[in-house]
Amino acid sequence: MDKQPHLLDIAEFYLRESVAPLAAEIDSNPEAVREALKGLGELSLLGLRVPRKWEGAEVSEETFRTFQELVARYSGALAFLQTQHQSAAGMLVASENSSLKQEYLPRMSNGEILVGVGFSQLRRQGEATVKALQVEGGYLLDGQVPWVTGWNLFQEFIVAATLPDGGAVFGVLPFAEMYQKSGGSITFSKPMELAAMTSTNTVTATLKSWFLMRSHIVSLKPAGWIHENDKKNVLHHGFFALGCARAGLDILESASQSKQNAFITEALAALDRELNDCRTAIKHPPEPFTERLQIRVWAIDIAVRCAHAAVTVSSGAANYSRHAAQRVYREALVFTVSGQTTAVMEATLNRLARSQSLLKTNATTTNFPYQA
Template sequence: MDEHHLLNIATSYLKSAVFPESAEIDRSPQALQNALNGLGELGLLALQVPSVWGGLAASAETYYNFQQLVARYSGALAFLQTQHQSAAGMLVRSQNQSLQQEYLPHLSNGNILLGVGFSHLRRRGEAIVKATPVDDGYRLNGTVPWITGFGIFQEFIAAATLSDDRAVFGLVPFVNSDRDAGKITFSEVLPLAAMTSTNTVTARLDNWLLKCDRLVSIKPPSWIHDNDKQNVLKATALALGCALASLDVIQATYSNKQLAFIHLALEKLHLELSQCRAAIDKAANESYQTKLKLRAWAIDLAVRCAHCAIAVSSGAANHNHHPAQRIYREALVYTVSGQSTDLMAATLNRLIDSK
């Protein structure tokens, strides 16, 4: 599919089917799943999977633009589909060809939906999910603290740490399971402040047998930190999409109230957003520290734009169903998503140094 055509199809669907239901999608898992299924019907759930596996083989730029676009119209949908697309990317890079043949052709249309659970690898100190080699695979023990998509995804890629600090990644059921003398138990849906419809839970793995045929990959001890550095700018797409959503609210408010100072604020924020995106687009060869500053800028911009949307919406923004309220909560999520210690520091530095 031509990449310009791809984005046009996505835009049409998001504007006509997702945006009018964005409030319901934010709070209803069923509405969210329906929106996700709609992306699947358009074949948009495995953008960077090679065409030989049924994906669209989209460029990094097109994938970025797509992520920004989805976040503009529904943060919950953007966050959920990102989990699935991340799982697809991990399978593409896997050495397990039988697993690739089993799963990859079914990811683009959403016939198989996958989550991920490896953010705990960023935690310092003793591993909270451990893997022990056995004859037919690995026994997993511990608690995965954050997995999105319970009741929506069928399986997820879990990560566990070996005694030498390498990380084992494998597909496990996303449903309470008891077999091979092992068990997986999921918590109730966590009572989060934002994107509650994404059904985020924790998982307890008790002696769970990850068989060799379910193994996705084994990564070196520093993988998560190296991956964070390499991909530090990817998540800016979601933050900037959130900022655009806020600007849409401000634009709608200005159209109604026709106040000059709202128009001035809108122009200034549009300009800054364009400048931030342009700097990100040109940052491929910049230093890690520069990229961290750009990520922090995108986070700061998302929050400030959301705050401006709150301000111009007046007291109505305090209603739970108001779009400015939803977007403000989404900005919270993008502030902490994929957060490393380095990113936390960069974010704080940005916030305390801003004038």
């Protein structure tokens, strides 16, 4: 535990000195985000939840979430990319496949091997987009993985495929076009033209009778696992929103120093207080899911408002695509929908719909400060 604050100091120094000055380039250029990710690996910051016996940092949950907020403050693209790898590492840590753990985990913290994830499709209603059929020695996978981030940046990714009983098998696949002698194949679309974080190279993967060997299986999950996991981890994506909000306030703080308008300073102070309150609520959440859900959408709301404030004080310059305020505003869009579930969507819309009526009555809080 004593080393964890020092780890955060190292991370913040690197992010502030080496990442922040290049944030616009990192947002749009895959080579720039690759170098930024490499820098995290050189500091052994890519396996924070990996046990020390596997060459990881084995940090506390609080330290890990603080790190995620820090990265999002300085570069949304880097935050989004590295969390895919950190998620993959977490899945491997929890795996019962000891040989797979031994092969991958010691090389993940330093970035020697980079692994993405492709399981968000499990949240989708209706027919499964990726299906698995058990055969001798493993599973045959068929379908499309709609979102996989890290094309030409990661070497492999962990995919989730739905089983006939509604459960899911998770396995490691190559993040490159491959054809098996048995006739199976894995191909990828061109990187999507997204509004934000285009450098992270998000693609769609198409699997045709791909044979997933038993040795490459990470885990098996029961039906409904993703929904229970999303409820348990509803606040996790909120830390990225907090970092995005802080990035907006950094721009506001710079404007307050250069323009010296009292109203900018007052807005900065008010938003900063609210951000600190939101951070405290996320780090010390109540038990009921409904209340934790409200804290999640509060984080989304304040990220968007701080980003909008950054645009406001930047005036017309915020229209430039490479302006910091423009980038942070786009990042707020991404963090609004990252890890979105139906419950998060509904709660976000409810907060947005209530905001106007509450402004009219000057009632900014209810019994809970995080409820709009």
